[in-house]
Amino acid sequence: MTFRALAERLATGPGAIYWHMADKSDLVTGACDTLIARTVQDCVGATPEATIRVLALGMFDAMSAHPWLGAALASPAGQLPIVRILEPLGQQVCALGIPEDTRWAAVSALVSYILGVGGQNAANGQLARTRGLDRSEFLDAVATMWSQLNAREYPFTRSLAVRLRTHDDRLDFLTGIDLILRGIESTRGS
Amino acid sequence: MTFRALAERLATGPGAIYWHMADKSDLVTGACDTLIARTVQDCVGATPEATIRVLALGMFDAMSAHPWLGAALASPAGQLPIVRILEPLGQQVCALGIPEDTRWAAVSALVSYILGVGGQNAANGQLARTRGLDRSEFLDAVATMWSQLNAREYPFTRSLAVRLRTHDDRLDFLTGIDLILRGIESTRGS
DNA sequence: GACACGAATGGAACAATGTTCCAGAATTAT
DNA sequence: ATAATTCTGGAACATTGTTCCATTCGTGTC
Numbered sequence: 001m002t003f004r005a006l007a008e009r010l011a012t013g014p015g016a017i018y019w020h021m022a023d024k025s026d027l028v029t030g031a032c033d034t035l036i037a038r039t040v041q042d043c044v045g046a047t048p049e050a051t052i053r054v055l056a057l058g059m060f061d062a063m064s065a066h067p068w069l070g071a072a073l074a075s076p077a078g079q080l081p082i083v084r085i086l087e088p089l090g091q092q093v094c095a096l097g098i099p100e101d102t103r104w105a106a107v108s109a110l111v112s113y114i115l116g117v118g119g120q121n122a123a124n125g126q127l128a129r130t131r132g133l134d135r136s137e138f139l140d141a142v143a144t145m146w147s148q149l150n151a152r153e154y155p156f157t158r159s160l161a162v163r164l165r166t167h168d169d170r171l172d173f174l175t176g177i178d179l180i181l182r183g184i185e186s187t188r189g190s
Numbered sequence: 191m192t193f194r195a196l197a198e199r200l201a202t203g204p205g206a207i208y209w210h211m212a213d214k215s216d217l218v219t220g221a222c223d224t225l226i227a228r229t230v231q232d233c234v235g236a237t238p239e240a241t242i243r244v245l246a247l248g249m250f251d252a253m254s255a256h257p258w259l260g261a262a263l264a265s266p267a268g269q270l271p272i273v274r275i276l277e278p279l280g281q282q283v284c285a286l287g288i289p290e291d292t293r294w295a296a297v298s299a300l301v302s303y304i305l306g307v308g309g310q311n312a313a314n315g316q317l318a319r320t321r322g323l324d325r326s327e328f329l330d331a332v333a334t335m336w337s338q339l340n341a342r343e344y345p346f347t348r349s350l351a352v353r354l355r356t357h358d359d360r361l362d363f364l365t366g367i368d369l370i371l372r373g374i375e376s377t378r379g380s
Numbered sequence: 381g382a383c384a385c386g387a388a389t390g391g392a393a394c395a396a397t398g399t400t401c402c403a404g405a406a407t408t409a410t
Numbered sequence: 411a412t413a414a415t416t417c418t419g420g421a422a423c424a425t426t427g428t429t430c431c432a433t434t435c436g437t438g439t440c
Contacts (some may be wrong), residue, residue, distance in 0.1 A: 116306020
């Protein structure tokens with residue numbers, strides 16, 4: 001979304017926008033903020049783990065629905081949008097009974113993973129869009145490239161090529177969350 | 191790094207560069223590729239877990255040393271640079287004895303986490319640089335902002351503010367990797 | 381040795397985009 | 411009604427990726 005496009009949609013000029021906003025990062029951060037606030041509120045599950053899953057999935061879906069979110073969340077660090085995600089995750093990790101000295105590691109791993117997947121997905125989507133491919137065409141292209149890799153150097157990647165065409169991003173994402181959750185819980189006993 | 195700066199450094203014009211490269215993404219992808227290839231080669235540890243740790247730390251250090259890497263790795267998805275990371279991680283996960291149907295989840299979680307942390311760190315660094323802050327000043331600014339948050343809405347984030355000033359990015363990153371590794375290994379039995 | 385032809389150069393120009401400027405319109409206060 | 415402040419919107423500026431093209435360089439040929 002460019003400033004001129006925004007100005008046209010608002011039937012005004014760029015200058016009018018700059019009277020209300022300092023710069024583009026202001027605009028984007030604000031949009032992130034309201035969107036994430038809406039996404040994060042009323043995320044409750046039966047258990048802390050379930051709540052974390054719901055939160056993570058909410059973020060995943062928000063980033064899928066708004067491709068700019070993934071890219072936008074990468075830049076304003078420590079800012080309000082990130083805190084809006086950090087806080088409920090942290091509260092749930094506390095509720096899990098994780099000792100204080102490992103809470104930060106647990107929460108930071110969750111946040112990094114969520115933002116990492118989101119950013120990667122957003123980039124994939126944007127790449128596909130600029131090339132005029134839909135999702136399955138894009139996956140096909142990647143799978144084909146992977147299957148053509150050198151068999152001796154890239155055995156593992158080649159073995160993934162088939163599975164790639166039919167995989168479910170959302171499910172894989174949730175599996176990753178569960179993986180981290182299990183890792184977190186295994187620290188509780190030690 | 192802008193094309194004009196690059197042209198000046200090379201004592202030539204932009205046109206000369208375009209004779210050899212298709213566009214900027216070509217240039218960046220190429221740079222990523224050689225850098226990651228160098229980073230990933232000879233990553234060996236005593237055990238698969240240790241090797242994964244070494245690989246991840248290598249990527250972390252490379253992204254710290256070259257801030258553009260984090261941003262660059264977000265865009266070319268499924269491309270060679272990503273595959274260069276995916277492959278050795280996958281091989282080590284295989285060596286861990288993870289059953290085939292959960293290998294993808296394990297590897298994809300690792301990759302997403304590594305890229306997520308890298309991207310976030312790169313963004314933090316860039317933000318700090320544009321504001322002319324060094325690392326400790328930047329952490330101070332974030333810690334101060336966090337400690338001034340509303341106590342009722344953001345208890346967890348506030349409780350992190352103190353710890354933030356003295357934390358070690360590299361160590362936290364490795365802790366996250368260990369978390370995921372433990373989660374991966376706990377799937378082996380089930 | 382002169383010439384021809386493709387490879388490579390480098391600087392000017394173009395297009396898109398974030399940003400600033402400013403003359404004026406709209407609104408509000410006195 | 412007048413003055414001052416707020417707000418608008420379009421023109422202009424700076425930066426950056428990219429393209430164009432006249433020119434130069436190197437190499438093989440007669």
